[in-house]
Every structure is written in C-alpha cells, then in structure tokens.
Amino acid sequence: GRGPARVLADAGQCEPDVVEALTQFCGHADEWAHQDLSGYVFVLLGGTSELCPLGPLLKRGATVACIARGSERLRAAAELAMASLGGTLLLPLSAPPPDTGASDASEASSDGTALHLPSILATAGADLISQAPEIRTWLMNLEPGKRLVVGSYAYLDGEAHVRASLAMDAIAADLVARRPGTALAYLSSPGTAFPIPEVAYRAAAEQYEVDRHKWWHTPLAMVTGVFKPNCRPPTKRSSGGGGGGSSGGDGDDEEVCYVHNGHLIQQGPNYALAKTLQNWRTVVAPAGNGAGV
Numbered sequence: 001g002r003g004p005a006r007v008l009a010d011a012g013q014c015e016p017d018v019v020e021a022l023t024q025f026c027g028h029a030d031e032w033a034h035q036d037l038s039g040y041v042f043v044l045l046g047g048t049s050e051l052c053p054l055g056p057l058l059k060r061g062a063t064v065a066c067i068a069r070g071s072e073r074l075r076a077a078a079e080l081a082m083a084s085l086g087g088t089l090l091l092p093l094s095a096p097p098p099d100t101g102a103s104d105a106s107e108a109s110s111d112g113t114a115l116h117l118p119s120i121l122a123t124a125g126a127d128l129i130s131q132a133p134e135i136r137t138w139l140m141n142l143e144p145g146k147r148l149v150v151g152s153y154a155y156l157d158g159e160a161h162v163r164a165s166l167a168m169d170a171i172a173a174d175l176v177a178r179r180p181g182t183a184l185a186y187l188s189s190p191g192t193a194f195p196i197p198e199v200a201y202r203a204a205a206e207q208y209e210v211d212r213h214k215w216w217h218t219p220l221a222m223v224t225g226v227f228k229p230n231c232r233p234p235t236k237r238s239s240g241g242g243g244g245g246s247s248g249g250d251g252d253d254e255e256v257c258y259v260h261n262g263h264l265i266q267q268g269p270n271y272a273l274a275k276t277l278q279n280w281r282t283v284v285a286p287a288g289n290g291a292g293v
Helices: 002-010 016-027 029-033 054-059 072-083 117-121 132-140 159-178 198-211 217-224 268-289
Strands: 040-045 063-067 088-090 147-152 183-186 193-196 235-238 254-261
Touching: 002 016, 016 029, 040 054, 040 159, 054 063, 054 072, 063 072, 072 088, 072 117, 132 159, 147 159, 159 268, 183 268, 198 254
Parallel strands: 040 063, 040 147, 063 088, 147 183
Antiparallel strands: 193 254, 235 254
C-alpha cells in the first residue's frame, strides 16, 4: 500500500512517483472492486502459472478463458471456478465430453445440467506452442458480444519460454487486429532494458555512490564480482521521423535517452528475448490498432 511505498521512497529505494501512483490507484479501489465485469472475457494465456490472476478474477465473478495444458493445476482451476460465487471458467476442449448421465448432486451444475468434472478435464486444455492457430481461432469466436482482455502469463524454462512467448504474441496480435476493442495485459519485468526519466537516472547514480561506501559492498563484490550500475551512460536518439536510429538523420533533432539495463546473466538470453518481445508489443499495439494495454 501507500504506507510501505512511502517508507521505501523516503529511503531512496523507489521513485517518489510510485507513492503518487499508488495513491491514485487506491483512490479508485472501491470503484473498481464493484465494477461490472459482465461485458469482459479475461483470456489467460498460461492460465495456471504462479503469477496468473485466475483466482482473484473468479472471486470477482469474472468470465475467464483459461489456456493451459491439461494437468492437476487445470483441475484445481476448474474446482476453484466451481466453488466461486458467479465466476465462469471457459476451457478449450479437444473433443466433446461424453454424456455420463451423472445424477449425484456433486456432479451437477447450478442450473441442473449434468456435470462430470473428470470427463470434462479428460479433453480440456491446449498447448500454446503446438496449438497456437487452434487457440487463436477458438478465442476469435468466443463470446462475440464481449471485450477480450488477453493476458500473457506463460513461463517456461530455457528456449521453450521464447517459443511460448512467440505463440502468445501471435495470438494476441491477431486478436487485436481482427477483434476491435481487445486489450492486452502483461507482467512487467525489471530484468530488461527500457528508458527511464532523468530524475530516476540521477537518483540511481546517487544511490550507487552511497552504497559503495557501505560495509557489505566490498566483501560482496569480492564474491560476486564488481558491481556495475544498472543505469548506463545516457545515449542519444532521434526525436524526428527521418533516421529512427541512434545517430539520427538529416533534419532530426536528437534527445538524450536514459536507459535502465536490468539484464542478468543468470536469467540468460532466452528470458531477455521473451520479455523484450512483450515490451515491444505494448508499444506497437496501441499505435497500430489503438489497443488498450
């Protein structure tokens, strides 16, 4: 909340505008908590991942389309939906579930329709990497009168993360292009490179100088290697439309660009490529199709 953020800001561990942003957010919290979500379908690509908002959305009574491979996590998601008050879970099926003729009360939905969870889950789920075209087609025709909010949450190890991210990007880009009003959602990561305000650059440089003189800095640097500032020397970029490159072009004005470099060797190039791909989509989607991000 605002209290802990203000403590961090006073200690120089986050920017002052973080407190301002949280203050504005909390000012709308009650309004958002009671907002009608009946006109939305929240598409969760990688819907059983750890940081996916499946649970909170179902608790809010939202309609959620969960894209994930068949697993115990998908079973848990279905059970969570059945226990929620008003939440609706939509799952892609590879084949219609068999008619089990279930009569037990625990196997019936609220409207009395026979419901046998094991038989449904036997054909539920989809693989982002191998079934991206099918997933895209299913989502394109899903709840046509509602607005899609497509969140990309799948996370895999190594090169599979890149392939899953490419699949999610292809699905999201096509939905934005062909289904007007579609919005996109991502989990931002500090482990990439991105522009920052000058005030953030200056604050980081000052904090680095302060930390250099603390007792833990030298012994930790001996173990892990020399510390390098995340805020590298500023570069220049063209502010006009001619060159588009870092050196500018004829008639273009150059402006100083401050960059935070959060790439970590431990995360590797696959993570860097996958998350940078998502950052790029957040830039081009609103510019090309007016999509909300």
